[in-house]
Amino acid sequence: xxxxxxxxxxASLWGAVLRIATxxxxxxxxxxxCERSGVLNLGIExxxxxxxxxxxxxxxxxxxxxxxxxxxAFCGGMxxxxxxxxxxxxxxxxxxxxxxxxxxxxxLTYFVYRLSLPVSSSPPTIEPFQPLAIPxxxxxxxxxxxxxxxxxxxxxxxxxxxxxAWVLAKTPLGLAVRMTGENPxxxxxxxxxxxxxxxxxxxxxxxxxxxxxxxLTTATFNSFFPTMVQGxxxxxxxxxxFASWQxxxxxxxxxxFALFDAYQLRLQHVVEGGVPYQLFLMVPYVLSIVALIVxxxxxxxxxxxxxxxxxxxx
Amino acid sequence: xxxxxxxxxxxxxxxxxxxxxxxxxxGPPSKLCGTAKQDRLKIPVCADIMNSLGEPKMFNLFxxxxxxxxxxxxxxxxxxxxxxxxxxxxKVAGIHASPVENAWNSRIHEALQSAADDGLxxxxxxxxxxxxxxxxxxREYAEQGVDLIWGESYAxxxxxxxxxxxxxxxxxxxxxxxxxxxxxxxxxxxRNHEAAYLAGMLAGSISETNTFGSVGGYPIPEVNLLxxxxxxxxxxxxxxxxxxxAFIGTWFDxxxxxxxxIAQIDAGADIIFGERIGTADGAKxxxxxxxxxxxxxxxxxPDTVFANAIxxxxxxxxxxxxxxxxxxxxxKDYTExxxxxxxxxxxxxxxxxxPPNAIATMEAKRQAIKDGSFEVPINPDEPS
Numbered sequence: 001x002x003x004x005x006x007x008x009x010x011a012s013l014w015g016a017v018l019r020i021a022t023x024x025x026x027x028x029x030x031x032x033x034c035e036r037s038g039v040l041n042l043g044i045e046x047x048x049x050x051x052x053x054x055x056x057x058x059x060x061x062x063x064x065x066x067x068x069x070x071x072x073a074f075c076g077g078m079x080x081x082x083x084x085x086x087x088x089x090x091x092x093x094x095x096x097x098x099x100x101x102x103x104x105x106x107x108l109t110y111f112v113y114r115l116s117l118p119v120s121s122s123p124p125t126i127e128p129f130q131p132l133a134i135p136x137x138x139x140x141x142x143x144x145x146x147x148x149x150x151x152x153x154x155x156x157x158x159x160x161x162x163x164x165a166w167v168l169a170k171t172p173l174g175l176a177v178r179m180t181g182e183n184p185x186x187x188x189x190x191x192x193x194x195x196x197x198x199x200x201x202x203x204x205x206x207x208x209x210x211x212x213x214x215x216l217t218t219a220t221f222n223s224f225f226p227t228m229v230q231g232x233x234x235x236x237x238x239x240x241x242f243a244s245w246q247x248x249x250x251x252x253x254x255x256x257f258a259l260f261d262a263y264q265l266r267l268q269h270v271v272e273g274g275v276p277y278q279l280f281l282m283v284p285y286v287l288s289i290v291a292l293i294v295x296x297x298x299x300x301x302x303x304x305x306x307x308x309x310x311x312x313x314x
Numbered sequence: 315x316x317x318x319x320x321x322x323x324x325x326x327x328x329x330x331x332x333x334x335x336x337x338x339x340x341g342p343p344s345k346l347c348g349t350a351k352q353d354r355l356k357i358p359v360c361a362d363i364m365n366s367l368g369e370p371k372m373f374n375l376f377x378x379x380x381x382x383x384x385x386x387x388x389x390x391x392x393x394x395x396x397x398x399x400x401x402x403x404x405k406v407a408g409i410h411a412s413p414v415e416n417a418w419n420s421r422i423h424e425a426l427q428s429a430a431d432d433g434l435x436x437x438x439x440x441x442x443x444x445x446x447x448x449x450x451x452x453r454e455y456a457e458q459g460v461d462l463i464w465g466e467s468y469a470x471x472x473x474x475x476x477x478x479x480x481x482x483x484x485x486x487x488x489x490x491x492x493x494x495x496x497x498x499x500x501x502x503x504x505r506n507h508e509a510a511y512l513a514g515m516l517a518g519s520i521s522e523t524n525t526f527g528s529v530g531g532y533p534i535p536e537v538n539l540l541x542x543x544x545x546x547x548x549x550x551x552x553x554x555x556x557x558x559x560a561f562i563g564t565w566f567d568x569x570x571x572x573x574x575x576i577a578q579i580d581a582g583a584d585i586i587f588g589e590r591i592g593t594a595d596g597a598k599x600x601x602x603x604x605x606x607x608x609x610x611x612x613x614x615x616p617d618t619v620f621a622n623a624i625x626x627x628x629x630x631x632x633x634x635x636x637x638x639x640x641x642x643x644x645x646k647d648y649t650e651x652x653x654x655x656x657x658x659x660x661x662x663x664x665x666x667x668x669p670p671n672a673i674a675t676m677e678a679k680r681q682a683i684k685d686g687s688f689e690v691p692i693n694p695d696e697p698s
Contacts, residue, residue, distance in 0.1 A: 012580035016573055110413070110442070121420035121609050122591075220569040221592060226413050226442070230567045265577040269527075269558035277533065277696075281563040 007266045014146035016265070018154050019220060021258035023048070025157040026212030027236035028243065028250045029164050030205040034080075035240055036168060037201035038181040038304040042098025043083050044209050045233030046105030047076045049226070051210025053109045056217035056224040057116065059126040069153065069214050076210020077203045079105050084202040088195055091308030102233070110226040123223040129153060151219040153211070158251070160208065165247035177201050181302035184309040194309050209233070235288075242292050244299035256291060260284035404635050406430075407455035408439035409448065409465040416565065417591055417608040418504065418625075419466075422489075425627035426464065434635060435462075449473040456481040461638055465489070467501075475499055485644045487634050491535070497643035502630055504536045505652035506608060506659035507543035508683050509623035510587070511690045512676050513605045513661055514547020516621050517585045518555060519672035520603070521548075527558045527578030528587040528697070531565045535694035537589055540607060540623070542693040544587045551675065558583050559697045568592030576600060594618050603667075610662050621663040629656040654683050 007013055027044055034041040041047075055072035059065055079101055086097045117124065129151035137148040168174035176197050179187050184194035212232075217224045235257060243249035264280040271280075406426060410416075414423040423439065430437035438460070443451045448470045455463050456477065466489035467474035478486045478499040490501040517526060526548055530537045541559060548555045558581060560574040568591050575586050575596025584602045588594045594611055597604035598618040606612070606622035630651040637644050652658035661680065665673060682688035 010580065012576070016576060020569075020573060119414050119423065121415070121417070121424055122611065122614050123415050125614065216569055220572060221595060223568070225415060225566055225568065227566045228568060230564055230570070262573065262577070265560055265562075265574045266581065268560040268574075269578060269581060277561040278563070281561070 003270045004267060007263060007270065010266075011142045011145040013259075013262050013266060015149065016262035017255060017258045018147065018150050019258075020261050021254045022150075022154045022157045022219070023212040023215045023232055024236055024239065024254035024257060025161060025251055026208050026215065027233055028239040028254050029157075029160055029247060030208030030212065031236050031240045032243065032245060032247060032250050033164065033168075033177070033205035033208065034202050035305055036181045036245055036302055037177050037198045038184065038302055038307065038309070039084070039087055039198055039202055040094045040098060040237075040306050041080070041083055041101075041202060041205060041209075042095060042237065043079060043101030043105060043206065044098075044236055045229060045231070046102035046109075047079050047206050047209045048213030048216075048229045048233045049106045050079060050109045051076050051213030052217045052229060053113055053224050053226075054210070055214030056126060057113070059218060060124060065129055065218055068218055069211055072210045072214035073207040076213075077207040079210075080203040080206025081199070083206065084199040087308065088198045088202070091310060094306050094308075106226070106229075113224060113226060123225065125222040126218070128217075128222045129219040153215050153219050157212075157215075161247055161251040168247060178302075180309075181304055184304055188311065195311075198309070209236075212236075238288065238292070241299065242288065242295050244296060245302060249295070253291075253295075257284055257288055260287045403433065403436045404462055404638055405436045405460040406438070406462045406464055407458075407460040408437065409443050409451050409455070409463065410439060410441040411443055411445070411448065411466050411469065412441070412565070414439070414441045421608055421625050422464065422627045425631050429628065429631050429635070434632070445469040449477050452477045452486075453480070456484045461485060462487060462634065462644075467492075485634065485638050487630075487644065487648065494645045494647055497645045500634060500644040500646055500648055502647070502652065503649040504608075504625060505539075505649060506623045506625040507539050507692065508654040508690045509625075509659045509661040510540050510544040510605075510607065511547035512680055512683075513587070513621040513623045513663070514544040514549075515551050515676045515679060516661075516663060516668055516672055517544075517587070517603075517605055518548035518550065518552035519675075520620075520668060521552065521555070521585050523582050523584045524552060524554045525556045525558065525582040526585050526587065527575060527581075527583035528560075528589060529571050529574045529578070529593040530559065530561045530589040530697075532563065533561055533696040538696055539692050539694050540589060541587065541697045542695070543690050544605070544623075545697065546691060546693075551672070556582075557697070562590065565590070568595065572596040572599070575604075588619075612662065612664060619664075620667040621661060623659065624662055625652065625659050626657055627652075629658045654680075655686065 027048060031041055031044055051072035054075045055068035058068040058071045063071070083097055083101050086092045087094045131149045132152050134148045138144045168178060176187065176192055180194045180197045187194040187197065213229055216228060239250060239253040239257065242253040261284045264283040268277055268280045408423065408426055410419045410423065412419050414420055426435065426437045429435045440451055452463055452465065452474065462485045464487050465474065468489060468491055471490060471492050474488055475495050478496060482498055484498065486499045488499065488501050489504070492501065494501050528541045528544065530541055545557055558578045560578065562570045562574055564570065571590040571592030572595040575588070575593045576599065578586060579596060579600040579602055586593055586597045586602065586604045587607070588604050589607050594604040594606060594615045598615055604615065604619050606619045608625045610622045610624055611619040612622060630648050633648055633651045634644055650656065654660060679688060683690060
């Protein structure tokens with residue numbers, strides 16, 4: 001029993017938390033931005049797969065790692081634009097369109113990957129992001145290993161959470177996005193264009209999702225597999241609800257989910273005898289549901305979420 | 315020959331009329347793959363992927379594409395006839411449930427591909443075929459007249475056996491948890507446990523912490539017996555060994571396998587047995603050693619992986635091809651051809667990284683396995 005608790009005092013656990021959380025932070029922020037403007041984006045799983053492949057392929061073809069992330073963000077944004085075109089001006093079902101984007105993006109990714117490279121037993125590798133030591137901070141015992149020996153995109157993810165929180169809460173742009181999610185008619189009455197705001201929010205959100213996928217192939221791993229996103233996108237959709245549409249809580253939620261996951265991987269070899277491994281694998285999901293129940297009691301759903309806006313319609 | 319061509323054409327165009335258009339849509343491109351050297355031709359491969367990714371349901375699109383494929387197929391039929399007259403190669407269709415990069419599938423894919431390159435068989439394949447689509451793909455290849463359908467029936471045991479019953483003239487070889495059935499449904503299991511045992515002997519002799527980790531996908535027998543054999547090998551040379559293990563609950567999540575490996579390394583393991591790809595990445599990042607499974611990972615992780623328990627599928631391919639050529643029933647268990655005495659699995663290791671006496675002990679055991687004087691225990695229980 002003590003051993004199970006001792007895991008929490010290891011720097012190794014906390015370092016793993018940040019690594020596991022990074023793609024979730026990007027994905028959750030992306031989904032959150034879309035939803036704050038009033039549009040659910042279930043294309044996330046496919047957009048993350050696409051981002052993972054595009055970033056990897058860019059680097060594999062000789063590009064820089066950061067160029068890879070940028071290209072992934074651009075391609076993610078383009079799929080966001082497609083989702084936006086279908087759901088905002090055309091006002092189609094956001095669920096169906098989103099799932100369609102997921103199927104389309106992951107299939108296209110697979111297709112392009114297979115056409116570009118010959119089949120090999122061990123997929124080709126790139127040189128991924130290396131842990132970035134921050135002078136001074138990385139030498140602090142415990143904290144240095146846990147928090148300040150991460151790859152650059154992890155720091156970028158935390159920065160992105162801060163920027164998103166600030167933009168949404170403190171800037172006129174953020175106010176416009178939030179208002180579009182609450183009452184697009186009021187936005188129109190203010191002389192702003194809710195259609196444009198929604199499209200913009202979806203493009204930016206989808207770009208962030210793609211960067212989350214790109215993290216998997218350019219930082220934690222160095223090859224691409226067509227099915228490697230493994231449901232992380234769906235976790236992000238749930239985390240947005242958990243976060244009750246607040247960027248700060250989204251960061252917290254992603255870290256919490258990652259904590260449960262990192263914890264169960266360690267618990268598996270600490271707890272002896274007879275406990276089925278499936279129970280450990282369940283831990284992150286079960287605890288997430290519990291956390292969801294606690295957190296979502298005070299959740300504030302954007303009022304116009306999933307309601308298409310049609311100009312002049314009351 | 316001309317007659318054959320004509321009758322094929324007629325058969326083809328008549329079946330178009332009444333059969334499910336989705337089924338027929340997929341027929342011709344796969345057939346094209348079979349005759350050409352499809353590993354070098356990109357278009358037929360892409361057609362195969364299109365199939366596996368899901369069928370378009372738009373019928374106007376359909377008829378046009380169907381027209382194109384029919385015209386292409388018909389125009390190529392004389393070539394086809396000529397090719398099939400020229401030799402009596404066994405035509406093999408591989409139906410992979412995963413992308414062929416998956417370590418397990420890649421071993422089979424490579425073996426079939428090399429058999430095709432050596433002129434032993436003709437090989438066509440589909441990948442990423444989901445369970446719901448699997449029987450359909452089997453039937454389609456059976457209808458096309460292949461001699462042997464290779465596949466994996468773990469998720470579709472009943473349906474696959476039904477298909478085999480419906481096509482008694484086609485041989486089936488399936489990766490399966492069940493036994494063979496009928497005259498034409500053969501099965502095989504994955505056995506590279508002997509090589510894993512030998513890799514364990516090497517690992518046991520060079521560990522400094524005497525703690526050994528392993529990361530698996532799911533605790534199915536084929537995975538368990540591998541991890542257990544590795545542990546038995548370690549224990550034979552290192553009685554103080556301690557073992558850690560984690561299952562990640564997925565076949566295909568390298569970042570997660572990597573995290574599981576890091577968790578074990580941070581708990582003291584200095585050699586990790588990587589049943590899943592991604593495990594060795596954790597070892598590489600933490601600067602410890604790893605053992606690869608199924609494929610040779612030495613090139614991918616030159617400073618990390620010092621031994622690999624590789625699986626060779628070619629002996630199994632040759633065994634069933636010989637049976638088909640000799641008109642013997644193939645409804646039997648081909649697992650034994652994965653054993654070391656048939657060359658079905660073996661160890662590849664980097665000798666510079668290992669003490670010579672450890673290699674000598676291991677080589678003696680390897681010889682004993684080959685000549686049958688030592689049998690690596692098969693223990694399918696879930697490792698803790």
